[in-house]
Amino acid sequence: MPFRSILVTGGAGFIGSNFVRMVAREHPKTVITVLDALTYAGNLENIADLVDSGSVRFIKGDIREPAAVRVAMDNAEVVFNFAAETHVDRSIEEAASFIETDIQGTYNLLNFARELKVKRYVQISTDEVYGSSAGKDFDETSPLRPGNPYSASKCGGDLMCLAFANTYRLPLVITRSSNNFGPYQHVEKFIPLFITNAMEGKDLPLYGDGLHERDWIFVEDNCRAILAVAEKGNDGEVYNIAVGKSQPNLRVAELILKHVGKTNSRIVFIEDRKGHDRAYRLAAEKVRVLGWAPRTEFAPAMEETVRWYVDNRGWWERVKSGAFREYYEKQYKDKLAKGKTK
Ligand code: NAD
Ligand code: TDX
Numbered sequence: 001m002p003f004r005s006i007l008v009t010g011g012a013g014f015i016g017s018n019f020v021r022m023v024a025r026e027h028p029k030t031v032i033t034v035l036d037a038l039t040y041a042g043n044l045e046n047i048a049d050l051v052d053s054g055s056v057r058f059i060k061g062d063i064r065e066p067a068a069v070r071v072a073m074d075n076a077e078v079v080f081n082f083a084a085e086t087h088v089d090r091s092i093e094e095a096a097s098f099i100e101t102d103i104q105g106t107y108n109l110l111n112f113a114r115e116l117k118v119k120r121y122v123q124i125s126t127d128e129v130y131g132s133s134a135g136k137d138f139d140e141t142s143p144l145r146p147g148n149p150y151s152a153s154k155c156g157g158d159l160m161c162l163a164f165a166n167t168y169r170l171p172l173v174i175t176r177s178s179n180n181f182g183p184y185q186h187v188e189k190f191i192p193l194f195i196t197n198a199m200e201g202k203d204l205p206l207y208g209d210g211l212h213e214r215d216w217i218f219v220e221d222n223c224r225a226i227l228a229v230a231e232k233g234n235d236g237e238v239y240n241i242a243v244g245k246s247q248p249n250l251r252v253a254e255l256i257l258k259h260v261g262k263t264n265s266r267i268v269f270i271e272d273r274k275g276h277d278r279a280y281r282l283a284a285e286k287v288r289v290l291g292w293a294p295r296t297e298f299a300p301a302m303e304e305t306v307r308w309y310v311d312n313r314g315w316w317e318r319v320k321s322g323a324f325r326e327y328y329e330k331q332y333k334d335k336l337a338k339g340k341t342k
Contacts, residue, residue: 002231003119005031007076009063009109010083011056012036014185015124017046019082019223024055035072037062041086044328044336045315046184051332060336063105066112073112078120078230081109084157087188088128088150092274095149102153103160110164113172121172122230123161126154127215127242129176132277139283140176140238147277158238165236173233175226175287177241178280182219182301183308187319191216191302194253195309196316198260208272210250213279215242218301221294228292242282243294255299259306 006023010016011034023030034056036042050056061068063083073079083105085091085098106123113121130138131145144159146152164170181191194204225241233239253267309316318324329336 003027003030003078005033005075005077007033007035007073007079009035009072009079009081010042012038012042012044012046012058013082013086014041015180015219015222016082017184018182018219019080019226020047020050020056022220022223023227024050028055031057033057033059033072033076035059035061035063035068036083038325039085041186043184043319043324044332045318045324048328048331063108064100066108069108069112073109073116073118076116076118078122079109079113079118080122080124080226080230081106082124084124084154085150087186088148089188089273091148091150091153095153098150098153099156103156106157107160110160110170114164114168114170119171120230121161121170122226123157123172123174124226125158125174125176126151127176127178127240127280127282128277129155129158130280130282133279133281137281137283138240140240140286148275162236169235171235173229173235174238175229175241176238176282177222177225178215178217178243178282180219180222181216182305183312185219187316190249191252191256191305192309192316194256195260195306196320198257198262198266199310199313201262202266203268204253204257204266205268205270206249206253207270207276210253210267210269211248212276213246213248214252215244215246215280215282216252216298217241217243217294218296218298221296224295225287225292228290229287232290239287239290240282240284241287242284243298244282244284245298246279246281247298255302256306259303
C-alpha cells in the first residue's frame with residue numbers, strides 16, 4: 001500500500017477492526033492510528049493484540065468533538081471514516097445520536113481533513129442510502145431515497161462529503177457497500193444474532209415474512225474493495241461495493257441453523273421492522289474496473305463465520321451480557337484513563 005500513515009475512525013467496531021487487522025497484516029510499514037469513542041458497539045478486544053504489540057496506536061475519542069479529531073488526524077496521510085451509529089432498529093427508536101455522529105461527526109472530520117491537507121479522505125457509506133430496490137439495480141448516479149433514520153443520516157454524511165469535494169476540492173472518495181458479515185460483528189445484527197441464538201438454543205426472530213433480501217458480502221472482501229478505492233479511485237466519486245447475489249433472510253437463517261447443527265423449528269416470524277426495506281441491489285461494475293473482485297463465496301464464508309463464533313464464545317458472551325467493557329477496561333485501565341493506548 002502506498003500510504004505512509006492512516007487514521008481509521010471506528011476501528012474498534014466490526015468492519016473497522018477487520019480493516020485494521022488486514023492493513024496491519026498485509027502492510028506492516030503503514031502507521032495506523034485508530035480513533036474510536038468505544039460506544040456500545042466499539043470493543044477494544046477486537047484489536048487488543050495489535051494495540052499491545054504496538055502495531056496500532058489507539059485513541060479513545062469522539063468524532064463529534066473537534067478537539068479529539070484534530071489530535072487524532074495529526075500526521076495522517078489518509079483518513080478512513082468507519083465511525084458511525086449503524087443499527088437500523090436503534091435509529092427507529094431514537095435517531096439523535098445518528099444525526100450527531102453520522103452527519104456532524106463526518107463534518108468535523110472533513111473540516112480537519114481540509115485544514116490538514118490530507119492526501120485522501122475515504123467515507124465508508126452504505127447501499128441503504130438508495131433505499132429499497134424494487135427489482136432495479138442502483139448505480140452510483142441513482143437518487144438517494146433513504147427508508148429509515150439510519151440511512152437518512154448516512155445520506156447526510158455522504159452529501160456533506162460531496163459538497164466538500166466540490167467546494168474545496170477535498171480529495172475524497174465514498175464507498176457504498178452491501179451488507180457485511182464475518183468475525184467481530186456485533187450480536188445485535190442479523191447473522192451474529194442468529195448464530196449465537198442458535199448456539200444458545202434460543203428463538204431466531206425473523207421480521208415479517210422473512211423474505212426481505214440482502215446481498216451479503218464477506219467483510220474481508222469489502223475491506224479489500226475499500227483499499228482499492230482509496231488507492232485507485234477518482235477524487236469526488238462514489239463506488240458501490242457488492243457481490244450481486246441477493247438472498248432472502250429465511251434462506252440465510254436456515255443455512256445458519258444447518259451449520260450450527262440445529263433444526264429449523266427455532267425460527268419464529270415476528271412483527272416486521274417499521275419501514276423495512278425489502279431489498280438492496282447494487283450495480284457495482286465501477287469498483288471492478290479498479291481491479292477488485294470478491295474472493296469469497298457466500299457458503300464457505302458463512303461456514304467460516306459460524307466457526308469463528310463457535311471458537312470465540314467468550315467474545316460474544318461478553319458482548320451479549322455487556323461484560324466486554326469491564327473486561328477491556330480492566331486490561332487497559334491506565335492507558336484508557338490517559339485517553340491514549342499505545
Ligand atoms: P459498528 O457499529 O460495528 O462499529 C462502529 C464503530 O464506530 C464502533 O467501534 C463505535 O465505537 C464507533 N463510533 C460510533 N460513534 C462514534 C463516534 N461518535 N466517535 C468515534 N467512534 C464512534 O459498525 P460497522 O458495521 O463496522 O460499520 C462501519 C461502517 O460501515 C459504518 O459507517 C456503516 O455505516 C458502514 N456500513 C456497514 C455495513 C454493515 O453491513 N455492517 C454495510 C455498509 C456500510
Ligand atoms: O432480529 C432480526 N431479524 C431480522 O429478520 C434482525 C436484527 C434483522 N432481521 C432482518 C432485517 C434485515 O432484512 O435481517 C436483515 C438484516 O438486518 P440487519 O443485520 O439489522 O442489517 P440491515 O438492516 O440490512 O443493515 C445493515 O446493512 C447495511 C447494517 O446494519 C447497516 O449498518 C449497513 O449500512
